[in-house]
């Protein structure tokens with residue numbers, strides 16, 4: 586029997602209403618992602634990548650179509666049930682981190698555990714060690730560099746031992762050395778823990794190591810798989 590995809594989108598559309606105007610940001614997306622897969626999402630600014638990631642992570646509900654997490658259609662769940670499912674299965678690394686500024690790195694990592702009822706300070710410390718921040722645990726976000734904040738966000742995303750990690754440009758704010766370390770860490774978790782990785786990126790180092798890449802433009806998938814194409818390449822115009 587074919588395994589159920591860990592995440593599946595069927596005909597997903599997302600519209601935003603701004604006064605009289607309806608903005609059609611996603612125009613019918615179909616994707617099925619298997620457990621342990623590494624999938625890249627690429628596309629120009631404003632094409633709908635972050636919106637798509639929000640749908641994939643069931644952070645928000647589609648305007649039309651269906652999102653299934655482990656075969657469960659999220660439209661059958663109320664908001665509390667959905668939050669519980671998400672908290673258990675999915676970790677997010679947001680484009681703009683969204684760390685809580687008034688608490689330490691350690692407390693930022695502990696926070697999602699509190700929501701899921703399994704507060705484990707030892708695990709939070711281990712995760713911060715894993716991302717190389719054992720000496721920065723008691724710093725608040727404003728006392729950390731951009732790369733260090735990004736690493737706290739990754740440790741936080743892993744707090745509840747998710748099956749799926751979604752990351753929105755996880756190396757976008759980092760120099761190539763810190764970016765390389767983050768990539769190494771994510772791929773290690775994918776290999777050793779069968780962690781499903783879904784990453785929005787413009788980074789060739791990430792793109793070339795994904796199992797497949799999905800290219801979106803104006804809210805539609807315009808290409809699946811094939812050679813890795815990132816900004817600046819001469820092939821780019823053919824795609825975007």
Ligand SMILES: Nc1ncnc2c1ncn2[C@@H]1O[C@H](COP(=O)(O)OP(=O)(O)OP(=O)(O)O)[C@@H](O)[C@H]1O
Nearest residue numbers: 601603608610628629630631632633634635636637
């Ligand atoms: N909550 C919202 N309300 C209204 N419009 C939105 C909302 N969120 C996103 N949009 C619009 O939808 C489009 C896609 O936004 P999105 O953030 O998904 O793009 P992106 O591909 O992630 O871009 P970037 O590479 O710059 O991060 C943009 O034009 C944006 O202005």
Ligand SMILES: [Mg+2]
Nearest residue numbers: 634635680753
């Ligand atoms: Mg974005």
